[in-house]
Amino acid sequence: MERPIYFDHHATTPIAPSVLGAMMPYLTTSFGNASSTTHAFGQQARLAVEQARKQVADLIGASPEEILFTSGATESDNLAIKGVAEGSRRRGNHIITTQIEHSAILDTCKVLEKTGFEITYLPVDKYGMVDPQRIADEIRAETILISVIYASNEVGTINPLSAIGEIAWQHDILFHSDAVQGIGKIESNVDRLNVDLMSLTSHKMYGPKGIGALYVRQKRPRIRLSPQNYGGGQEGKIRSGTLNVPGIVGFGQACQLAQTEMQHEAERLARLRDRLYQGLKNQIDLLHLNGHPAQRLPGNLNVSIEFVESLTLLEKLENVALSTGSACSSNSMTPSRVLIAMGIDESLARAPIRFGLGRNNTAAEADYVISRVIEEVTKLRRLSPLYQMRMVAG
Numbered sequence: 115m116e117r118p119i120y121f122d123h124h125a126t127t128p129i130a131p132s133v134l135g136a137m138m139p140y141l142t143t144s145f146g147n148a149s150s151t152t153h154a155f156g157q158q159a160r161l162a163v164e165q166a167r168k169q170v171a172d173l174i175g176a177s178p179e180e181i182l183f184t185s186g187a188t189e190s191d192n193l194a195i196k197g198v199a200e201g202s203r204r205r206g207n208h209i210i211t212t213q214i215e216h217s218a219i220l221d222t223c224k225v226l227e228k229t230g231f232e233i234t235y236l237p238v239d240k241y242g243m244v245d246p247q248r249i250a251d252e253i254r255a256e257t258i259l260i261s262v263i264y265a266s267n268e269v270g271t272i273n274p275l276s277a278i279g280e281i282a283w284q285h286d287i288l289f290h291s292d293a294v295q296g297i298g299k300i301e302s303n304v305d306r307l308n309v310d311l312m313s314l315t316s317h318k319m320y321g322p323k324g325i326g327a328l329y330v331r332q333k334r335p336r337i338r339l340s341p342q343n344y345g346g347g348q349e350g351k352i353r354s355g356t357l358n359v360p361g362i363v364g365f366g367q368a369c370q371l372a373q374t375e376m377q378h379e380a381e382r383l384a385r386l387r388d389r390l391y392q393g394l395k396n397q398i399d400l401l402h403l404n405g406h407p408a409q410r411l412p413g414n415l416n417v418s419i420e421f422v423e424s425l426t427l428l429e430k431l432e433n434v435a436l437s438t439g440s441a442c443s444s445n446s447m448t449p450s451r452v453l454i455a456m457g458i459d460e461s462l463a464r465a466p467i468r469f470g471l472g473r474n475n476t477a478a479e480a481d482y483v484i485s486r487v488i489e490e491v492t493k494l495r496r497l498s499p500l501y502q503m504r505m506v507a508g
């Protein structure tokens with residue numbers, strides 16, 4: 115077994131060998147600019163980009179012309195929110211989102227608030243799930259956009275996008291989803307999910323970093339986004355900038371790979387995740403599962419362990435790459451805002467441990483992680499007077 119063991123696949127994933135293989139020619143000999151189509155170098159690059167666009171579109175049941183390449187999900191989220199807000203300003207100034215979004219959504223909304231937009235940040239239920247009815251209750255005549263994360267990057271809960279999208283459609287409101295954690299892991303068909311805009315990123319699905327996409331529906335309705343950067347007019351004048359051809363090719367290949375592996379991989383990961391949970395739960399008392407018990411990403415396990423500070427535990431587990439929550443906030447001891455939005459007690463919201471399982475993880479690794487976590491939790495609790503008192507009190 116190789117160490118350290120990587121259990122942090124929500125933060126990022128390794129590049130699949132076939133993805134790297136597909137990218138190599140575009141990093142070396144076929145280096146043309148996809149806009150320079152007056153010669154073979156550029157034509158080759160353009161062909162590769164268009165093939166990748168189709169591969170990305172196929173994974174989510176979209177048409178290639180509905181895929182806009184970006185530098186990743188942060189840019190896609192910004193473009194979706196600001197692009198719709200600016201493009202639909204005359205229609206209204208109200209956006210509905212949730213308290214459990216990634217900061218790429220929340221911080222973009224905060225900026226819009228300064229320019230006169232009104233944003234509703236909905237809480238979620240105790241499992242981290244958004245209630246479609248609560249969304250319906252918040253809709254106003256001025257509402258132009260609803261944005262809801264597909265699967266939580268912290269607790270893995272999968273939201274009922276289809277039902278939310280139906281409500282949005284009935285009210286003629288655009289519906290965006292940050293689907294980064296779901297794409298390539300669970301079914302993500304844009305028509306079945308009823309989404310109009312969807313953010314994707316390659317590095318969470320065994321592709322390279324620095325490349326992503328925004329799905330923008332082109333039929334019923336045809337969405338017009340306001341560009342967020344200006345220049346050479348690439349990507350239909352919405353997203354100027356020389357295309358990252360090797361990244362795009364790798365992203366396309368990663369999408370094709372996900373399509374063939376997804377179902378089998380989801381079943382395998384769910385079994386591995388359940389093995390991990392049961393192994394920990396059987397031996398560690400006062401351990402709480404965060405997130406929905408069934409409606410969750412197959413590779414996600416998130417638990418809080420009473421009387422154990424998660425950062426201290428992670429430091430002790432030097433052979434295992436784990437996280438306390440989202441990669442952006444994993445160094446802070448502030449409570450997880452996702453767990454707080456779920457109404458979880460503050461002491462438990464300060465103690466989440468996120469296990470993110472992926473394609474290369476094995477049962478032997480899960481067993482090793484179980485034994486190491488049990489060992490360190492036992493040691494830490496031996497040193498905790500509060501835990502000892504709790505045990506005496508029963």
Ligand SMILES: Cc1ncc(COP(=O)(O)O)c(C=O)c1O
Pocket residue numbers: 124125185186187188189216218263267292294295315316326441
């Ligand atoms: C839900 C979610 N949205 C957006 C992002 C940002 O993606 P990127 O790293 O491609 O900018 C992440 C990654 O951490 C994420 O988990």
